[in-house]
Amino acid sequence: MLLEVDDIHVHYGKIEAIKGVSLQVDAGEIVTLIGANGAGKTTTLKTISGLRPLTSGRVRFDGQDISRLAGHRRVMVGIGQSPEGRGVFPGMTVTENLMMGAYTRKGDLSKDLDEVFELFPRLAERRNQAGGTMSGGEQQMVAIGRALMSKPKVLLLDEPSMGLAPMLVAQIFTIIKEINNRGTTVLLVEQNAQQALQLAHRAYVLETGRVVKSAPAADLLDDPQVRAAYLGGELGAH
Numbered sequence: 001m002l003l004e005v006d007d008i009h010v011h012y013g014k015i016e017a018i019k020g021v022s023l024q025v026d027a028g029e030i031v032t033l034i035g036a037n038g039a040g041k042t043t044t045l046k047t048i049s050g051l052r053p054l055t056s057g058r059v060r061f062d063g064q065d066i067s068r069l070a071g072h073r074r075v076m077v078g079i080g081q082s083p084e085g086r087g088v089f090p091g092m093t094v095t096e097n098l099m100m101g102a103y104t105r106k107g108d109l110s111k112d113l114d115e116v117f118e119l120f121p122r123l124a125e126r127r128n129q130a131g132g133t134m135s136g137g138e139q140q141m142v143a144i145g146r147a148l149m150s151k152p153k154v155l156l157l158d159e160p161s162m163g164l165a166p167m168l169v170a171q172i173f174t175i176i177k178e179i180n181n182r183g184t185t186v187l188l189v190e191q192n193a194q195q196a197l198q199l200a201h202r203a204y205v206l207e208t209g210r211v212v213k214s215a216p217a218a219d220l221l222d223d224p225q226v227r228a229a230y231l232g233g234e235l236g237a238h
């Protein structure tokens with residue numbers, strides 16, 4: 001197992017946002033985490049990447065207990081994150097933003113940069129444009145590309161489709177598939193449950209800080225409770 005989250009509890013002050021979440025991600029998989037607003041999806045990703053401390057429980061990655069490892073060290077061992085809300089540096093060019101993702105690495109990075117530009121031709125066209133003037137969808141591409149520049153073994157994506165027009169949503173999902181095909185494991189948080197479940201191998205459903213379901217993603221597409229709560233309830237739409 002590449003990533004193992006074992007019974008983590010996470011607090012914001014006295015409020016317990018994560019109440020004993022366990023999940024596993026195997027090398028090569030796309031695993032999706034779905035759930036309503038406030039369920040704890042972002043908090044779970046931040047705890048894995050080291051941006052939030054855990055109160056108890058354990059995070060294991062690639063055979064190592066990383067529960068107390070600093071965030072930048074987790075990047076070095078192979079955890080890449082594209083955060084909710086993107087966090088593109090507005091005054092830096094697209095290329096400079098991408099290079100920020102490689103701050104833990106040494107040596108010639110031009111090949112990696114070319115690979116990102118190959119995945120996102122739009123970024124190649126706009127490589128000298130200021131990040132802050134890129135459109136919402138383009139900034140999403142910058143954020144994913146920047147995470148890829150750290151050469152992650154697992155890529156954590158927090159709502160990559162948020163705020164995007166349907167055509168761009170489809171494009172982002174296709175690119176996530178391509179990233180996975182090229183060998184990167186993906187843990188994907190999405191509100192867009194239908195498309196996330198179509199893309200992923202396995203899925204976890206989070207409700208108020210707890211995992212209430214885990215199954216092959218295709219099974220959840222047919223699960224009446226999941227359909228009612230997260231897929232608009234319609235049957236036979238896929």
Ligand SMILES: Nc1ncnc2c1ncn2[C@@H]1O[C@H](COP(=O)(O)OP(=O)(O)OP(=O)(O)O)[C@@H](O)[C@H]1O
Binds near residue numbers: 043
């Ligand atoms: N910095 C914070 N301080 C206090 N409470 C927080 C903080 N961040 C998150 N929370 C609370 O923790 C819970 C989980 O939040 P989280 O952001 O993980 O949810 P989410 O599943 O990502 O939701 P969304 O789909 O809206 O992004 C929520 O009740 C939220 O209000």
Ligand SMILES: [Mg+2]
Binds near residue numbers: 042043
């Ligand atoms: Mg969130």
